[in-house]
Amino acid sequence: AQKITQTQPxxxxxxxxxxxxxxxxxxxxxxxxxxxxKQPSSGxxxxxxxxxxxxxxxxxxxxxxxxxxxxxxxxxxxxxxSQLGDxxxxxxxxxxxxxxxxFGRGTSLIVHP
Amino acid sequence: SQTIHQWPAxxxxxxxxxxxxxxxxxxxxxxxxxxxxxxxxxxxxLLFYSVGIGQISSEVPQNLSASRPQDRxxxxxxxxxxxxxSGFYLCAWSRTGEGYEQYFGPGTRLxxx
Numbered sequence: 001a002q003k004i005t006q007t008q009p010x011x012x013x014x015x016x017x018x019x020x021x022x023x024x025x026x027x028x029x030x031x032x033x034x035x036x037x038k039q040p041s042s043g044x045x046x047x048x049x050x051x052x053x054x055x056x057x058x059x060x061x062x063x064x065x066x067x068x069x070x071x072x073x074x075x076x077x078x079x080x081x082s083q084l085g086d087x088x089x090x091x092x093x094x095x096x097x098x099x100x101x102x103f104g105r106g107t108s109l110i111v112h113p
Numbered sequence: 114s115q116t117i118h119q120w121p122a123x124x125x126x127x128x129x130x131x132x133x134x135x136x137x138x139x140x141x142x143x144x145x146x147x148x149x150x151x152x153x154x155x156x157x158x159l160l161f162y163s164v165g166i167g168q169i170s171s172e173v174p175q176n177l178s179a180s181r182p183q184d185r186x187x188x189x190x191x192x193x194x195x196x197x198x199s200g201f202y203l204c205a206w207s208r209t210g211e212g213y214e215q216y217f218g219p220g221t222r223l224x225x226x
Contacts, residue, residue, distance in 0.1 A: 045203060050214050
């Protein structure tokens, strides 16, 4: 079984600054994937970034990077140069040897102008 | 490229009425398909998933059912809606196999009155 913990229910950041959203995971799988999704107020869930458990380098997608620390079982999302459009709910998820991913409860990010 | 369609976008139904939500995926074959429900301000609850035509797995006992009559079509149904069925319903797909990222449809906001 897998468990995802997102301890920050809400985060605030100033426009153009960087922000880190925390995610810790617990899994007994040797091979697993870690994901981040963005859910704006429209409701659609948007896949942002993926990190495989055997990837040695942190994943990067544009302004998004995943700070993967395997020993600490953390997979924090870093958003650089925040924009107003980054205001949304962010969900961390993991998937091991299963068709079913496990999602965290989400973090609400508000970007102030 | 792959796209996922979900309809209707919004729905208001009286208690005891039937429900049919449809989801179709284009541009891929034999996807894994998922139905989630999200209560206001809450995380995702997996309702059903399917790894092939006619193969449905239920995660949560409820008065909902799902069917997959074609490879890229996933339908969520109910014979009699309850007030507690209100919520935001999301369909998602992922590539064949385990542990891949999911891509979500735009969602259906269901209000049962």
